[in-house]
Amino acid sequence: MNAYLVRRLLQSILVLFGVSVVVFLILYLTGDPALLLLPPDATAEDIAKFRESMGFNDPVAVQYLRFLKGAVRGNFGESLRHGEPAMALVVERLPATFELAGAGLALALSLAIPAGIVSAVRRNTAIDYVSTVVALLGQAMPTFWLGIMLILVFSVRLGWLPSSGRGDLEHLVLPAITLGLFTTARITRLTRSGMLEVLGQDYIRTARAKGVGEPPVVWKHALRNASIPIVTIVGIELGTLLGGSVITETIFAWPGVGRLSVQAIFNRDYPVVQAAVFLLASTFVVVNFLVDIVYTYLDPRIRFH
Amino acid sequence: MTPAATESLALAPARSPAAREWVMLLTRLARRRTALFGFVVVGIVLLAAAFAPLIAPFDPLAQDIGERLREPGWQDAQGRMHPLGTDHLGRDILSRIIHGSRIALLVGLAAVLISGTLGMAIGLVSGYFGGRVDDFFMRLADIQLAFPFILLAIAVIGVLGPSLQNIIIVIGVSSWVVYARVVRGEVLSIREREFVQAAIALGSRDGRILVRHVLPNAFTPWLVVATLDMARVIVIESALSFLGLGVQPPTPTWGGMLADGRVYLSTAWWLATFPGLAILVTVLGINLFGDGLRDTLDPRLNV
Numbered sequence: 001m002n003a004y005l006v007r008r009l010l011q012s013i014l015v016l017f018g019v020s021v022v023v024f025l026i027l028y029l030t031g032d033p034a035l036l037l038l039p040p041d042a043t044a045e046d047i048a049k050f051r052e053s054m055g056f057n058d059p060v061a062v063q064y065l066r067f068l069k070g071a072v073r074g075n076f077g078e079s080l081r082h083g084e085p086a087m088a089l090v091v092e093r094l095p096a097t098f099e100l101a102g103a104g105l106a107l108a109l110s111l112a113i114p115a116g117i118v119s120a121v122r123r124n125t126a127i128d129y130v131s132t133v134v135a136l137l138g139q140a141m142p143t144f145w146l147g148i149m150l151i152l153v154f155s156v157r158l159g160w161l162p163s164s165g166r167g168d169l170e171h172l173v174l175p176a177i178t179l180g181l182f183t184t185a186r187i188t189r190l191t192r193s194g195m196l197e198v199l200g201q202d203y204i205r206t207a208r209a210k211g212v213g214e215p216p217v218v219w220k221h222a223l224r225n226a227s228i229p230i231v232t233i234v235g236i237e238l239g240t241l242l243g244g245s246v247i248t249e250t251i252f253a254w255p256g257v258g259r260l261s262v263q264a265i266f267n268r269d270y271p272v273v274q275a276a277v278f279l280l281a282s283t284f285v286v287v288n289f290l291v292d293i294v295y296t297y298l299d300p301r302i303r304f305h
Numbered sequence: 306m307t308p309a310a311t312e313s314l315a316l317a318p319a320r321s322p323a324a325r326e327w328v329m330l331l332t333r334l335a336r337r338r339t340a341l342f343g344f345v346v347v348g349i350v351l352l353a354a355a356f357a358p359l360i361a362p363f364d365p366l367a368q369d370i371g372e373r374l375r376e377p378g379w380q381d382a383q384g385r386m387h388p389l390g391t392d393h394l395g396r397d398i399l400s401r402i403i404h405g406s407r408i409a410l411l412v413g414l415a416a417v418l419i420s421g422t423l424g425m426a427i428g429l430v431s432g433y434f435g436g437r438v439d440d441f442f443m444r445l446a447d448i449q450l451a452f453p454f455i456l457l458a459i460a461v462i463g464v465l466g467p468s469l470q471n472i473i474i475v476i477g478v479s480s481w482v483v484y485a486r487v488v489r490g491e492v493l494s495i496r497e498r499e500f501v502q503a504a505i506a507l508g509s510r511d512g513r514i515l516v517r518h519v520l521p522n523a524f525t526p527w528l529v530v531a532t533l534d535m536a537r538v539i540v541i542e543s544a545l546s547f548l549g550l551g552v553q554p555p556t557p558t559w560g561g562m563l564a565d566g567r568v569y570l571s572t573a574w575w576l577a578t579f580p581g582l583a584i585l586v587t588v589l590g591i592n593l594f595g596d597g598l599r600d601t602l603d604p605r606l607n608v
Binding site for chain 2: 014018022026136137140142152156239243244245262270276277281282285
């Protein structure tokens with residue numbers, strides 16, 4: 001490992017600490033976590049007892065350190081509703097969310113990269129206009145509306161696909177489209193502009209002048225260089241996908257972390273909320289660190305900045 | 306210079322140079338068809354919000370159980386038409402969409418103003434002073450970005466309770482990063498320019514240099530970011546309303562209408578369809594206008 005990656009690793013650890021502070025503070029937003037965690041009909045005596053047993057009377061710094069000690073071991077306390085460890089509940093739902101986010105990302109990449117390349121190579125033709133308009137609409141369409149419209153057409157009207165739950169591939173289609181469309185649109189536009197920029201470079205002209213055929217120019221010379229910003233955005237888009245999964249899972253009753261956390265917020269089950277937010281944010285940090293490693297292989301110049 | 310550009314110069318009355326620059330900018334912007342389209346859409350939504358009570362054919366809160374779930378184009382007993390139909394409480398959907406634009410734009414403008422101001426200040430300080438101050442704010446930005454935005458927003462609003470004020474504050478306070486990064490990048494290059502170096506050499510105070518020399522030059526990219534960010538905020542506001550964490554009923558919100566409509570999806574498609582279209586068209590309009598603004602003002606800007 002080189003100095004650049006060591007620095008990025010230290011930064012990532014620092015960011016994870018920051019994430020833990022924010023997650024810790026969620027409970028303290030109203031000033032009194034005891035009131036937040038107890039049912040509204042709790043007596044003053046109950047509240048005092050609860051406060052003492054949870055250690056809410058200790059200085060905030062002591063409470064944070066206790067929280068952090070638990071957090072690094074994956075201990076966020078017990079779910080107030082289910083009586084199980086909060087982290088276990090979240091981890092149990094994690095595969096469903098990864099499946100959905102992975103499908104959304106796979107869909108986005110498999111549609112967006114070819115669409116972006118064709119758009120750039122056949123600039124200002126009908127196919128470019130169509131893909132640009134679809135991308136613009138995709139970026140403007142709210143996830144939850146898209147999901148509802150897909151249900152309306154493909155489940156309610158046509159009866160082709162199930163509108164809720166997780167199971168076989170059929171169940172995955174509508175949620176994956178719903179979640180992936182925004183990312184598809186963004187990556188299409190990025191690929192198109194990246195390819196256009198690269199195709200205008202001198203080394204492309206050189207390759208063409210040497211008599212290299214058009215397919216290798218596009219796929220080998222241009223795409224490899226245009227792929228650098230695409231790799232970066234994949235890391236960032238993961239945040240969009242994990243955030244979008246909150247909405248998409250709610251609409252399609254997909255049993256993942258997003259739906260769990262929305263339910264937990266409505267049930268005032270804050271240990272679960274904290275565990276879910278912490279886990280999703282950590283996933284984002286770790287994936288972006290991995291993206292940076294890939295990045296340094298694709299573009300060795302980064303390491304020397 | 307093209308003949309058209311010369312003409313626009315001639316048309317612009319030679320008042321102050323700044324005014325002339327704006328006229329030129331608007332002329333160039335109007336020549337981009339998509340930007341013009343976006344501008345017109347945004348204009349219509351703004352007018353609808355401003356004059357909602359005058360335009361809306363019905364009171365958006367008036368219930369009429371006898372006329373519930375009527376399809377688009379329905380005429381009621383008094384011969385009044387509901388162009389987009391009525392909802393599950395017999396309220397006119399078009400009127401509710403027109404009134405719903407008020408919450409969307411209010412939250413959009415207010416949140417963008419908060420996050421934009423915050424981000425501008427952080428970007429200026431971070432880019433100008435550099436070093437540890439810069440490190441601190443950029444790590445803070447990384448921390449902010451690590452959270453799936455909507456999840457953090459619903460968690461915080463879930464604790465604080467949903468209200469117009471809380472929504473604006475939560476979105477406003479947690480959306481500063483993109484402004485700060487763009488302004489910071491701009492400041493890094495402005496700082497090295499001669500007029501800033503001259504001001505430093507003349508002994509101007511940092512605050513004065515930042516406000517008088519650096520800020521005006523970082524304003525253009527900021528404006529582009531603010532325009533595009535407004536579209537994002539409107540989607541987030543409607544997502545919060547959709548989840549029941551937005552402005553509470555009976556106030557009409559696009560997201561809230563969609564949530565109501567979802568229940569009647571199999572019997573009354575129009576309930577969920579039209580509010581979503583309103584969001585789509587508004588966001589598309591803002592995005593197209595913002596794209597045009599970016600391409601006209603600062604094509605290098607990567608937002």
